[in-house]
Amino acid sequence: MIILAIETSCDETGVAILEGSKQDDALLFRVLGNALLSQAALHAEYGGVYPTLAKREHEKNLPLMLEQALRDAAPHFPEKKSSGSPQTIFSEKYGYALAHIDAIVVTHGPGLEPALWTGIEFAKKLASEYGKPLIPVNHMEGHMISSLARRDTADETAQKFVLEGVELPVLALLISGGHTEFVLMREWFTYELIGKTLDDAVGEAFDKVARMLDMPYPGGPHISKHAAAAREARKKDSEGVSSAPKLPRPMLHSGTCDFSFSGLKTAALYAIRDRGGVHMLTEDERAEFAREFEDAVTDVLVAKTRQALEQTGAKTFVIGGGVAASTRIREQLGQLLTNEFPEVTYRIPERTITGDNAIMIAEAALTHCLMRHIVLDGSDTNAQQVPPPETIRATGNLSLSRPI
Helix, strand or coil: CEEEEEECCCCEEEEEEEEEEEECCEEEEEEEEEEEEECHHHHHHHCCCCHHHHHHHHHHHHHHHHHHHHHHHHHHCCCCCCCCCCCCCCCCCCHHHHHHCCEEEEEEECCCHHHHHHHHHHHHHHHHHHCCCEEEEEHHHHHHHHHHCEECCCCCCCCEEEECCCCCCEEEEEECCCCEEEEEEEECCEEEEEEEECCCCHHHHHHHHHHHCCCCCCCHHHHHHHHHHHHHHHHHCCCCCCCCCCCCCCCCCCCCCCECCHHHHHHHHHHHHHCCCHHHCCHHHHHHHHHHHHHHHHHHHHHHHHHHHHHHCCCEEEEECHHHHCHHHHHHHHHHHHHHCCCCEEECCCHHHCCCCHHHHHHHHHHHHHCCCCCCCCCCCCCCCCCCCCCCCCCCCCCCCCCC
16 A cells, blocks of 8 residues: 655655555555655744744645655656646656555644645645545654654665554653643554643743753754763763752652643743853853753653553553654653563654654554555545644544545
8 A cells, every 4th residue: 555645734844655564463664755844944033933934835845845755756656647637736757656646644733723734735636636535644643653663674775664563552752842742542543641731842842941042943952962962071070060050840749640841941041041141151051051951851751751651551652753852861761661661662763753754644544544444445535525734732532534
């Protein structure tokens, strides 16, 4: 089965073409074509994503990303006349490859509404012109499913992933610029929200504190880079004392699996002001601030994960989302499982697919289809019934809608 996926939930424009198959109890995913373009540099001056700008860039980039994905995938298909209309605006040179696509999938939420609508309308037009089923996919489920899959290293020349051996229940910690939540999957495609942020998402907190420290957007990688440098410096100076004030660990003892990061962000702001502002800090002091902030966030994530694992009895633990690329967070959560939950399998995504991308959207849809949770019979080709984009945080109901 071959799927073309479109992702425009925020500021990444992604188009991917994946082939999926089932062998025994394993699902195999092969990336035939993948194109991804980030708008981060354009949004940097705003310190975050500007929705109107994101929408405009998606409109400009989607045809280009489709062209690139089709060009990559074209060698896998025998060339033949496209089944699309003669006046199609989509890739005249590689359009024949679309005839081999079994379905088109698109992120319908959660995310920025203007950005989501751009991808949805583009997918509608593409599905309508080529007579393909159109499937809406939940963005958070994409993060979760793709993080459960592992790279197939049997063939290093191909980008392949395998989804197998997943022991239920699965507990997922989804951490990104817009989300911080625990989602439990007791049975495939049945989800329960165990805990969530009550205010700011962890990725947003990283970006805001990075801005306070005069670091570029997106802030997470820069915070982590400076924090790592500070830890390395402290290793060399075993008697060194941190120049950064101790920051709070919000809701550490709340008794729930919920999060709150607004207070931590405010504490960092006041601490920097008390030192006379960021321009009064030395480079080493900025690095120490970054280390203390990253440690505070990590301590909270570890403590909440411990509670969530104890509460749910999960057999598999997985992290997903852009913040899951953090080396510190990965390592500390890994130590937690090794030391306290050795019976729980720990799965982490490849860093290349932790951020928003179309590969994860395709993998989520393929998992539904290959497990026969969604059946495409070729008759559902009406591309005008995609549900409106979700504009709120996930409520726990992450399941895909039926084929449109």
